[in-house]
Amino acid sequence: MTRQEAKGKDTGRIPLNRDRVLRAAVALADATGIDALSMRRLAQELDVVPMALYKHVANKEELLDGMADAVVGEIDPPAAGPDWRPVVRGRILSARRVLLRHPWAARVIESRTGPTPAVLAYLDSMAGLFRAGGLSADLTHHVMHAMGSRLLGFSQELFDTSGPSGPPDPALAARFPHIAELAATAAHDDGSTVGGGCDDQFEFEFALDLLLDGFENLRRRGWSSPRVSAR
Incomplete structure (x- = not known):
């Protein structure tokens, strides 16, 4: 028995499995953003060595595949009508x-x-x-x-219009009047x-x-x- 396994047995922690890995990865991405997600960071979150993750996901791409599936699985089933x-x-x-x-x-x-x-x-x-x-x-x-x-x-x-809102630049508005008109009426x-x-x-x-x-x-x-x- 490895030291990590012994630690898990002694503390009664929940055994690591694919579902637990994916749920932790989704929660970590929600909290820190997808760019901050790494196998090492996820292992720290689960309090395991990084190699323990590879028993459940082969690599980062398989982890992302599983995360996508976990999220899609939250969509409600179709209602009758x-x-x-x-x-x-x-x-x-x-x-x-x-x-x-x-x-x-x-x-x-x-x-x-x-x-x-x-x-x-x-x-x-x-x-x-x-x-x-x-x-x-x-x-x-x-x-x-x-x-x-x-x-x-x-x-x-x-x-991408997620930048700061406000009146369009006068020079751009003169050159592209219809775009400026639409921008002025937009409310997001x-x-x-x-x-x-x-x-x-x-x-x-x-x-x-x-x-x-x-x-x-x-x-x-x-x-x-x-x-x-x-x-």
Whole structure:
């Protein structure tokens, strides 16, 4: 028995396992930010030697995969309802609440080279909601592309406007009058952003509702893509 094992046995501490490692990593990222997370820092948090972590996660990338899955696992299951739109809307807003609790998670999810098992299961479930709502497989395919990261509760903005607010620079306003006009009318909620930029709650829900209503209109029209229509 190693000294570390003996210490664990003597103190009655909770045995280290993958779930405990992932939960500790998520909590550490919440507290300090994802950039401060390291295997060594996580080992200190768990009061183990760093090598003990590698019995449960092979490397930092596998740790991040597991953290992404742990966060996605917090999203509420879909509610029942006769209309697919509020069901989909409610689940996406649940995903958004989860990502607001873990502001680093959107970046980690985007950084994965492929979808993790929990993300795949979530996306499969969302596709199933569209199909159960009467959308064809063809339309659902394009809906999933159109929704993109919004399915997981966040969106990507053209520019990072998270800097200090205030009147636009007069020289820039004269050169780009329409952008200056939009900037002057914008009102963003502090602390509601997932990631950087102007992705506040109102804007997210505004775009989400436009998309869902548009998909329903296409469904009613029996829309199909040109590729399918040509068959």
